[in-house]
Amino acid sequence: MSQNEANLGYKGEALEALTKAGCEVGDIVRVTGDGKTYEGILIPRSESGNNKHVVVKLKSGYNVGIRLSANVKIEKVGKGVKPSFASPPLPPQREELPKIVIMSTGGTIASRVDYRTGAVRSAISASDLYGVVPELADLAQVDTQILFSIYSENITQKHWTKIAQTVAEHIAQGAKGVIIAHGTDTMAYTAAALSFALQNLPVPVIVVGAQRSSDRPSSDAATNLIGAVKAAAYGPFAEVVVAMHETVADTTISFNRGTKVRKCHTSRRDTFKPVNGLPIARTADNNEVTMLTTDYRKRDPSAQLVLKPNFSEKVALVKFYPGFDPSLIDWYAERDVKGILLEGSGLGHVSARCFGAIQNVVSQGVIVALASQCIWGRVNMNVYDTGRDLLSLGVIPCDDMFPETALVKLMWTLGQNRDVEEAKKLFKTNVAGEFSPRTLPQETQIKEGGA
Numbered sequence: 016m017s018q019n020e021a022n023l024g025y026k027g028e029a030l031e032a033l034t035k036a037g038c039e040v041g042d043i044v045r046v047t048g049d050g051k052t053y054e055g056i057l058i059p060r061s062e063s064g065n066n067k068h069v070v071v072k073l074k075s076g077y078n079v080g081i082r083l084s085a086n087v088k089i090e091k092v093g094k095g096v097k098p099s100f101a102s103p104p105l106p107p108q109r110e111e112l113p114k115i116v117i118m119s120t121g122g123t124i125a126s127r128v129d130y131r132t133g134a135v136r137s138a139i140s141a142s143d144l145y146g147v148v149p150e151l152a153d154l155a156q157v158d159t160q161i162l163f164s165i166y167s168e169n170i171t172q173k174h175w176t177k178i179a180q181t182v183a184e185h186i187a188q189g190a191k192g193v194i195i196a197h198g199t200d201t202m203a204y205t206a207a208a209l210s211f212a213l214q215n216l217p218v219p220v221i222v223v224g225a226q227r228s229s230d231r232p233s234s235d236a237a238t239n240l241i242g243a244v245k246a247a248a249y250g251p252f253a254e255v256v257v258a259m260h261e262t263v264a265d266t267t268i269s270f271n272r273g274t275k276v277r278k279c280h281t282s283r284r285d286t287f288k289p290v291n292g293l294p295i296a297r298t299a300d301n302n303e304v305t306m307l308t309t310d311y312r313k314r315d316p317s318a319q320l321v322l323k324p325n326f327s328e329k330v331a332l333v334k335f336y337p338g339f340d341p342s343l344i345d346w347y348a349e350r351d352v353k354g355i356l357l358e359g360s361g362l363g364h365v366s367a368r369c370f371g372a373i374q375n376v377v378s379q380g381v382i383v384a385l386a387s388q389c390i391w392g393r394v395n396m397n398v399y400d401t402g403r404d405l406l407s408l409g410v411i412p413c414d415d416m417f418p419e420t421a422l423v424k425l426m427w428t429l430g431q432n433r434d435v436e437e438a439k440k441l442f443k444t445n446v447a448g449e450f451s452p453r454t455l456p457q458e459t460q461i462k463e464g465g466a
Contacts, residue, residue: 024059027066032089033057041095046071048087053079056095106152113191113248114156117240118181120174121165122198122224148237154302155248158190167198167205167224172326172426175205179212179324182220186320192219192247196240199224199278199286202257206273207423208326210255210447217318219250222273223258226284235260235284242268242298250304252295253314255447260284261297269294274420274449279390290390291415291451325430329353332422334388335365344372347381354382354425354438357410358418363387363394364401370408377409380435382428384442386413386421393451411442416449424449 025033025040038044038057045054046069055071058078068080069089081087151157162181163174182193197205206222213220223243225236243258246268255273262285275292295311298304331347333355347355355376359365363385365373377383385405387394393415396402406412413421424442432438 028083029066029069032083036089036091038089038091042091043093043095045090045092046081053081106149108156112155115192115247116158116185116190117194117196118160118162119196120163122167148240150241151244154244167201170201170205172328175208175326176324179209182213183320183322186218194243194247195222197222197224199226203277203419204423206255206257207420210273211424211427212324213255214321214323215318216253216320217316218253218314219247220255221247221258226282226286238265239268245298245302246270246304251314252311254312257287259287266300268298270296272448274447277419290417323431326426327353327429330426332356334358335360341369341372344376348376348379353429356422356425357385358388359385360388362398362402363396363412373408382439384411384413384421384425386416386418415451420449
């Protein structure tokens with residue numbers, strides 16, 4: 016083992032001092048200086064930190080950082096164990112329980128603290144998740160698969176295709192439900208993509224994540240996963256949904272339709288909220304699945320899944336803002352983009368300065384659709400003359416689809432059809448509950464308070 020491996024994260028003066036004292040991460044050390052003495056376990060630190068501190072975990076459980084100076088002395092008191100992660104053994108399977116599959120793609124739910132950087136990294140497999148949440152053994156027979164081990168910001172259309180194809184394989188092999196462990200940053204995009212790619216589902220497909228890594232005391236990973244497994248195994252619905260905390264408390268998990276949910280807060284555990292809709296189900300402390308609507312696709316083992324997993328990469332999202340340069344629209348067309356989603360203001364508007372560029376790209380066969388930057392409500396381009404002018408140019412209104420879902424649907428639509436008119440027709444068709452016939456008033460569901 017190299018000295019760098021033995022003292023994760025330490026460098027420069029700190030590494031030299033530890034090496035001189037014969038100390039390694041995990042050892043029990045005593046640090047004295049300036050009339051104070053600290054004794055505890057030498058723990059790793061972030062490599063991005065400076066090289067003048069060592070970090071010791073005290074007997075109280077608190078960590079203390081100690082700045083090195085000429086009068087600071089480091090002693091090795093006892094030999095310790097280098098920090099490591101070991102997966103708990105898998106609990107025994109109960110053959111009478113339904114079989115489900117947990118597919119891991121990475122993200123915080125499959126992450127732990129990385130002492131090299133002080134951040135979290137994708138490290139725990141789907142099998143690890145099952146091992147650290149033994150309660151799952153009482154709910155279902157769980158098969159696990161590592162599909163990817165990447166952060167969700169690195170997910171692309173090709174990954175959506177692979178996820179959809181793999182889900183279809185597991186359903187064909189008899190899975191009673193499929194769970195995808197996924198990073199939260201782009202989880203709503205993936206949920207929307209799977210909603211379009213997996214049609215006529217016979218069983219639930221549940222995308223689940225976490226806002227806290229699974230080795231943190233405040234982690235929501237276990238609670239989210241238990242709720243997802245319960246719904247996958249026993250829920251009466253057969254749709255793609257996102258399963259996450261409904262509130263900041265560990266009391267309920269809500270299940271929101273994959274085309275009607277988005278991440279609304281950077282760090283809160285109840286970050287995922289329905290947009291222009293309501294949750295379709297929830298689980299509470301007893302893990303029973305309670306349906307909140309009668310408008311859902313029913314579980315039906317005899318249903319034959321229709322797989323349509325292709326997505327076009329030739330689609331762009333263009334956000335309108337005051338002073339927006341219309342030449343950006345032409346720039347995308349010059350790069351052979353086949354679809355542009357405009358994120359307009361209010362009821363569905365962009366500056367009249369953009370009309371010429373829009374007319375130009377539409378004449379070239381580029382599909383241009385428009386969603387609102389507003390979180391709630393629906394596009395209505397018949398109210399003001401700007402909206403009516405855009406309609407006359409061939410811009411397609413997205414009704415109450417919010418931009419993330421509309422963008423994914425445009426990618427999916429162009430992945431199914433090369434014919435522009437057929438693609439437009441499909442884009443306007445309600446495929447997976449992405450359109451609501453009537454948008455009800457909806458209050459902001461993120462309230463101030465602790466995360």
